[in-house]
Each structure stands twice: as C-alpha cells, then as structure tokens.
Amino acid sequence: MDPIAYVNGSFVPLSEAKVSILDRGFLFADGIYEVAAVLDGKLVDSASHLARLERSVGEIGLALPESVARIEELQKELIARNQLDNGMVYLQVTRGADKSRDFPFPKGVTPTLIMFVTVKDIVNAPSAKTGIGVITVPDIRWARRDIKSVALLAQVLAKQAAAAAGAGEAWMIEDGQITEGGSSSAFILTKDDVIVTRPNSNAILPGCTRKAVVALAEERQLKVEERAFTVEEALKAKEAFITSASAFVQPVVTIDGKPVGDGRVGPMATRLREIYIDFARATAV
Structure with missing residues (x-):
C-alpha cells in the first residue's frame, strides 16, 4: 500500500505528494521541522514537540498555517490513515512558494505544511x-x-x-x-x-x-x-x-x-x- 502523506490541506498518496520548486524550504532552507515518535498508534510527548514547533517558527517570524491543536489532529489522522502502530511522524512547515527566488520574506504567500510517517520499532531496536x-x-x-x-x-x-x-x-x-x-x-x-x-x-x-x-x-x-x-x-x-x-x-x-x-x-x-x-x-x- 502506498503510504499517505499530508500536503497543504490534503491527504494524498506519498508517491503523488508534491510542492513547488519555488518553495522557500527547498530554495533557502526557510522552514522548521519536527519529528514525533508513535507508540501503539499514539503520539509520544506531543505537547512538548508542538511547543518547540511554536517556538521555532516564532524565532524566524514564520506563521503556522494551522493551529497547533489542528496540527495534532492532522497528525493523528495521518497515523490512522497509515494504520501506523510504531514509528515516526515527520512535520515540516516552510514560508511557502513565491513567484521568484528573492531573499526577503515574500508577502501574501501561504506557508507550506507537509507531514508523512515512517515505520520504526524504536522500543525493540537491537x-x-x-x-x-x-x-x-x-x-x-x-x-x-x-x-x-x-x-x-x-x-x-x-x-x-x-x-x-x-x-x-x-x-x-x-x-x-x-x-x-x-x-x-x-x-x-x-x-x-x-x-x-x-x-x-x-x-x-x-x-x-x-x-x-x-x-x-x-x-x-x-x-x-x-x-x-x-x-x-x-x-x-x-x-x-x-x-x-x-x-x-x-x-x-x-x-x-x-x-x-x-x-x-x-x-x-x-x-x-x-x-x-x-x-x-x-x-x-
């Protein structure tokens, strides 16, 4: 089964997940990420990860496109759609895609939010x-x-x-x-x-x-x-x-x-x- 990813408001097959080549995360590394563990289908230490996400985006003046409460809901839905028992949820938010490659923050651009999961048995790692x-x-x-x-x-x-x-x-x-x-x-x-x-x-x-x-x-x-x-x-x-x-x-x-x-x-x-x-x-x- 093709894993499911989340891209800017939609759940899509991972093989079809795409962002613009003008996305500032790709061009400038202008973005923040988080990785949370999943045990028994549940997020581990979620509040701590989301608080760090809020702090990091605040430090670079990047507005989240969704509230942290909504982001947690989306993570849970992504876990459910992938039937993930044990592994990781990766989340990345960037300043989005502008019409050109210019260094200053663009105006009127919607931030990019993507998520995907990976399978990993952390507890039983040899x-x-x-x-x-x-x-x-x-x-x-x-x-x-x-x-x-x-x-x-x-x-x-x-x-x-x-x-x-x-x-x-x-x-x-x-x-x-x-x-x-x-x-x-x-x-x-x-x-x-x-x-x-x-x-x-x-x-x-x-x-x-x-x-x-x-x-x-x-x-x-x-x-x-x-x-x-x-x-x-x-x-x-x-x-x-x-x-x-x-x-x-x-x-x-x-x-x-x-x-x-x-x-x-x-x-x-x-x-x-x-x-x-x-x-x-x-x-x-």
Missing part, C-alpha cells in the same frame, strides 16, 4: 541492547542551533562520517566540548553517579526527549548536572548515552573507537530507557 559507537567531528553549524531549522547539511555531513566509520552517531565538538549529536542530545554518567548533559542555550537544540529524561531522572532522586563536558571526560565516565525522539534512550559504548567504562551497555542507560518508555506509553495521545 542497538538498545548492544549500544552504539559515536565518532567526534567539528561542530560547523550556525549559531542558532536552538531553532529546529530544516538547514541540516552540517548534520548530514556529520552523520555520513559516522556511517562511513561504522558508528551510530556523531558527537559534534566546539571549543573542546561536546555540543550534541547529529540528531540527538548527549549524556554521560560520571564516576560519582551524576548524570551530565549540556544546558539548553543557542548552542544546542532543546531536545524534547532530553527534557523528559532529565525530569524523570530528577523525580527519582537521581543527580543531574546541566553543564558542558569534554570528550576526555566522557571517556572517563561510567556510561554515556544519547536521547532523541527516534531512539528514546540509546547507550553509547565507544567514542572514536575507545570504550566508555567497560565498553558495555550500563545499568543507568538501561534503566532510564525503561523509565522513558513507560512514560511514553502512559502519556501518549
């Missing part, structure tokens, strides 16, 4: 039991990484380097410190059992899964420090892991080919993954 390796690369992105921009070329290059090296993710380095992964937030567990992750700022994307994991850890009286850390500190840590909507909590067992801790999946990452999955199932809509 890498959750084996862990992944990460490599480090320079962080060459723009200064406003807190905006979930569709301008992802730097991340594409980082993740391609990881794939070429047989790694599961790339950690980006700036001023000697880890900012975040190509599509994930970075965490370590120190020898003193402190969970460390970089604080939110313009330097990183405010991860929705990161936010939930930090809150869930603190609710269980686990010590969390939001501060920057180096590769050297990560290699001396007990454990390392990443969080994202597409992976939940994913253990990291090597960095640039060197083991983290004993080089095996640790109990903290495993427990936080279990806690997050319970949260995701309990709060999905």
Whole structure:
C-alpha cells in the first residue's frame, strides 16, 4: 500500500505528494521541522514537540498555517490513515512558494505544511541492547542551533562520517566540548553517579526527549548536572548515552573507537530507557 502523506490541506498518496520548486524550504532552507515518535498508534510527548514547533517558527517570524491543536489532529489522522502502530511522524512547515527566488520574506504567500510517517520499532531496536559507537567531528553549524531549522547539511555531513566509520552517531565538538549529536542530545554518567548533559542555550537544540529524561531522572532522586563536558571526560565516565525522539534512550559504548567504562551497555542507560518508555506509553495521545 502506498503510504499517505499530508500536503497543504490534503491527504494524498506519498508517491503523488508534491510542492513547488519555488518553495522557500527547498530554495533557502526557510522552514522548521519536527519529528514525533508513535507508540501503539499514539503520539509520544506531543505537547512538548508542538511547543518547540511554536517556538521555532516564532524565532524566524514564520506563521503556522494551522493551529497547533489542528496540527495534532492532522497528525493523528495521518497515523490512522497509515494504520501506523510504531514509528515516526515527520512535520515540516516552510514560508511557502513565491513567484521568484528573492531573499526577503515574500508577502501574501501561504506557508507550506507537509507531514508523512515512517515505520520504526524504536522500543525493540537491537542497538538498545548492544549500544552504539559515536565518532567526534567539528561542530560547523550556525549559531542558532536552538531553532529546529530544516538547514541540516552540517548534520548530514556529520552523520555520513559516522556511517562511513561504522558508528551510530556523531558527537559534534566546539571549543573542546561536546555540543550534541547529529540528531540527538548527549549524556554521560560520571564516576560519582551524576548524570551530565549540556544546558539548553543557542548552542544546542532543546531536545524534547532530553527534557523528559532529565525530569524523570530528577523525580527519582537521581543527580543531574546541566553543564558542558569534554570528550576526555566522557571517556572517563561510567556510561554515556544519547536521547532523541527516534531512539528514546540509546547507550553509547565507544567514542572514536575507545570504550566508555567497560565498553558495555550500563545499568543507568538501561534503566532510564525503561523509565522513558513507560512514560511514553502512559502519556501518549
């Protein structure tokens, strides 16, 4: 069956989904995107993703063509039409298609809104039991990484380097410190059992899964420090892991080919993954 996509007010077969070649998302990366997980046919952490969407479009002066409540309704309908049990919903909004390619914001143009789904069994991913390796690369992105921009070329290059090296993710380095992964937030567990992750700022994307994991850890009286850390500190840590909507909590067992801790999946990452999955199932809509 041809999957169903949503394009500017209509549900259409994915093979027939089209936008103009003059769309500013295509020409200028003038747009914002979101990715939400789906478990058992329901959206995970939807309110957090939609709040981030609202913030991101606000930061670039882009008006949503639908309310966030309506967008959530459309996502749910898309899930139902595709009979999706487990996977992801991708959403992208751009400033739309003008009559010409000009840099300033066009007037009287309706924003483009598209959505599609992918099938993915995040809960039962084999890498959750084996862990992944990460490599480090320079962080060459723009200064406003807190905006979930569709301008992802730097991340594409980082993740391609990881794939070429047989790694599961790339950690980006700036001023000697880890900012975040190509599509994930970075965490370590120190020898003193402190969970460390970089604080939110313009330097990183405010991860929705990161936010939930930090809150869930603190609710269980686990010590969390939001501060920057180096590769050297990560290699001396007990454990390392990443969080994202597409992976939940994913253990990291090597960095640039060197083991983290004993080089095996640790109990903290495993427990936080279990806690997050319970949260995701309990709060999905």
